[in-house]
Amino acid sequence: MSSISSQSGKTVPRLLLDLVRYDPRRSVRGHNILTDPPPQFEENRVPPSTIAKGSCRHTLMIKNTQSLTPPLDSRPDNTTIYKVASFCQDCRCHVDLVVDFQNDPWKAGPCPNEDFPLHHLLHVPQHAQDRTVISEPLSPDGETLEHAFRCSAPSCPAYVTIRLRPPRLRPEHIKLLTDKTLLQARFDAAISADPSREGLRLASPSEALSILRRFILDSLDPKSGRVKFPARNKRFITAFGTDCDELLDRLGFSYTGSENKGGEGAWNLPRPDVSPDPLNKNAHQLLLEDVVEELLVLAWQRTEAEKQGIATLIYQPVPAMRDFERSLGSIGYDQAPSARRNVDLTKEEHPYYASLGAVGDFSDALLGFAYDRQAECDPINVPYYFEALQDLAQGRQSEMLQTKVATLASQGQLSRKDIARAYSYFGFDPKHAGAITDDIIVSQFQSRLPDVGPSQTEEMREVLRTLGRSRKSRVLEQTASNMIETYSHALAWLGAEEYTEDEFIIAMFTIKVDEDSNNITIGRQALSIIADARRSEHLHSFLVSGQPPQARMERKEALRMFGQDEDAKIDLDNLETYYQLYKDDPSVNKGDFEKAYACLKNESHARRDSMMNVETSKSPPSESPVGLISNGATCYLNSLLQYYFSIKPLRDLVLDWEAHEASMTQGTTMREGEVISADQIRSAQKFTGRLQELFKSMITEPRNTVTPHEDIAFLTFLKHDALVRPANESTAVEQANLTNAAHDPEAEPLVDSLNAGSNSASQVVVQDNMTLREAAEKAARQQQD
Ligand SMILES: [Zn+2]
Ligand SMILES: [Zn+2]
Incomplete structure (x- = not known):
């Protein structure tokens, strides 16, 4: 993927929607829903899934101890950095979002603002840590993934980092803490070690989880004053026995033997360097904080009966999404009226939305904005984005978007379908467009040209022009445009007919030129050919002055000036003689006389042409009769x-x-x-x-x-x-x-x-x-x- 000149991006709501569906454990081979553009939608083909079966749709809850969220009503500036740390209640993965506005002091206009209602984020593939970060405690084969994005708005310094960590507690650890057989065995072992000991009780899984959590919370709170507990502690011995030592080691617990002969051994709590700064916590503190969250969720997910009587088990999770949105400035973005609600994750919206880096509940205006950003950042794929916009504008029956589409089309924007149709027209497979050279297209065009009639010729040229535009090929555009040579071709180019009157010919010319100012040269060429063929003063005058001749004289009046009655047939030679005779006569109004002469001369030409033009539909009028x-x-x-x-x-x-x-x-x-x-x-x-x-x-x-x-x-x-x-x-x-x-x-x-x-x-x-x-x-x- 080219990261410099043409790159697809996504707006914040799209990024967040993809984020909650990004499950690195079960990603689709070769596709990263978070960082890669979605596969282009093909009509009549089932879109390839970008989400692997069994993926978690994360329910992300905030981890307050690790988060630095925006104060209410604050606007970011060049000193701002936000962090939202979260973890999923279901798969227990940890997702951190860091939005850093400090990386470019020259960019002083962060989104959202008037021109950029949302960040439009481009993946930064060369981000130093955009790769697997191997191995932190507790997850030797777990990976931390980090992806970075930057905002495409020129004045926005936002640099977004998303970090994903797998669960800290691995399945074997959870089994150690929740397997009832193991817990029963630990209870039995404690009884048999000291049958007379009173107060021993079988620990439930939620108790085991809660006890461990309690120990870790104490270790993270310097004020708790607890640093160790006796290894023979009743609750500890029934919950953990002696087979959890490895887990405890990994968490940073340490066992010390008895200091006094015959005395008891003790477990020391972990001693991380605790920092209150969410941005500056060391790995050990982060590990323990994460484990605390995981243990709470695991305990909370046990049955009600099991949870009863555990006083410390209070779980009031806060969804992280709102803080993601606030940090990324997308809160309350402009939504389509019918969709002023939470995005429904169970319903797939049309793949075109994802392609535009948008989501289904965008307002029309925001959808237009998303298109503009994609078009600017990813020029190579504009025809596809245009197709998406066209389709969505129609699907939504949005007047605003349809106007936008029409405007873009009138400016020459082509859709991917237009281009595919153009290739197919010449018998090429659009899929192989990259391998087809201009020369091949030109020769295909020229070999077909002799076999088609004038109207088809124009159609063929139009298709060639489409290919020329889509390939930015001057060769194709010139081949398509430079060759109006005949009267019928000139008419066909304008979309006119033999009987189309001069006034309409001018109107059609004007429309063509208004549509595309590049048409002017060839349009004048066509007009000139028609003017010559028709000997039209009207068209000639328009070509010279840009205006039709003014106030043409009525035939009747002209005849009267020439001393003829209404039914007279005009003869050119006679007319000429009469004109020569009287043109200098002081008794005639010279201006009117000239007009009358022009009018009758024109008519006389027209009559002669209609007599002579024996093959009117096939060639320009000529003096040669049929054979x-x-x-x-x-x-x-x-x-x-x-x-x-x-x-x-x-x-x-x-x-x-x-x-x-x-x-x-x-x-x-x-x-x-x-x-x-x-x-x-x-x-x-x-x-x-x-x-x-x-x-x-x-x-x-x-x-x-x-x-x-x-x-x-x-x-x-x-x-x-x-x-x-x-x-x-x-x-x-x-x-x-x-x-x-x-x-x-x-x-x-x-x-x-x-x-x-x-x-x-x-x-x-x-x-x-x-x-x-x-x-x-x-x-x-x-x-x-
Ligand atoms: Zn999850
Ligand atoms: Zn931005």
Whole structure:
């Protein structure tokens, strides 16, 4: 365990709860409930027990003679040291707690205080005595264990030492004092040694225990004046006989033979150096004091009948827990309303509490504090603590904690589950996270990328970002973030759709950036791609100025400014001309005129894009129409048809063909002195109709290709003669259109742009004597040049 950079701790109530369950005699192999962090909780798995079967849940009673407890209403300062000595009524182990505030004069703000309502204690593994301290009198194989903790609060000097000693009286000693057969044998021996001696009485076990206790109490009290007693003392001889000598020796009793010839031997009481200072008692005094406590408890635990008539047997133990709490400043800590009672040791709380170094009755605020301390002291395991907090917040239905969780999540905090899910997403076992390199993850990501659609791509990047954050890997984060390249990806990144309006695109962008300011670069990238793809003034303006364009002009009003009625279709070239013509006219309001121009230009772009953007959901709008599937040996025709399509005025004309159809069928004479047959017209109309069908399907076809109707090839090539007049004449269709267009104000731009040229693909001069095909071919040649 790393003790420097990342270490789990526990608050005082947790430490005390673990302390009363810490039974070194029966510890779980490899786990120390007092000093080790609890095993991390795994859902759907029974948590491993941290408490071995048969462990004692200590009932700790105070040993006043060895304790230095806080005076009432006192606050510790840099001269303070507390000691609470206790022992367990049940297993008779001795537990000392020393809280020392003297070890760092620079730390002058001990807990509890406003920022740190409780000590948060970190185990000090390098503590000099954090090991077995071998052998004190009476317990040759007993061990004294000592563990140290320091408070994690920066200004708190608290240094806590917990010392555990096994019982002083070992089972064989207790048997010597309480085995009725042995006591009977001692009585019998005394009688047979001196059958005439009066007043001999069989000692009960509680009497034996009490007599020994009395002797030791006398030895610890210099004022008692007792130093020895005759070895033939009636009560002594029946209680201890001669087979307890070894025990008495160990306690410091000594036997002296008779000074006078024929006189009696005597037992001298132990003579420890007695000190009243709880912090400065020598081992012998401590041993005797401990034995006194143990003997009293052992005697008290005998049957009522046996205890009767023993005047000295008064036992009024005081639980030590309150003094532990006072010394550690946890008394009256903030508890959850439903739990303002003693911690119920019989009921296991959720393991998440232990992981947070907390206990189940913590108030929500205190639970939040426990999380914060763990997160600060043990950064490596924050995702796990966050998971614990999340779960407890939900379990408690605590608004306060849920808000805290939401805030942390919005700051990018990940839970262990989030991270495990991210590894699993890429097919890795989260358990082996440590062995998986960034490179392996990147290559896994990149190998999957081509197989998924745009929305899944974004999801995959998000998962990669999660791994990047959890591993603090810039490589992963960059791989996840730096690659918005297409319109659909940009939309997917924002969570937007094709039809999402610009205003909402901006709103989504703002949310993303608010969520995480690191999103700004990639967010602008996405916005810029969308703005370009949509030719959106709105988005461009937002990118430049941080604001959408102000007060956009209504279409109707804009049209009016351009002298058009409401139903007019906007033509970009026309618009351009009009704009150039009037932009310097002093009679127009220049600002409004600009706005109207921008509004109509935008609409005109949008309309053209919707016509051209034939594969809207798969790629950004482009000028290229869908491909055509070849009808046998007609790839030449196909490329020609594609080229026709790319000439905007021609395309518009064909698509809007019905508007001109009527005028064409009315007469057969299309040009001075020349007659076109009805068949020729029908054939031309059929061709145009097929062409229109094809163009429409090229626009609406969701697939990448369409198959031209075979009539097109037939009409274009095989019936070529039917469409054109011999000797340098226009086709009926084209001539009809061109003638017609001359009188049709809407169609005028066709003539203008075809003849005058513009900056579009329609840079071709159409001559009267050209066929449609020839005109297109010429256009193609010119473009190649
Ligand atoms: Zn115990
Ligand atoms: Zn503290």
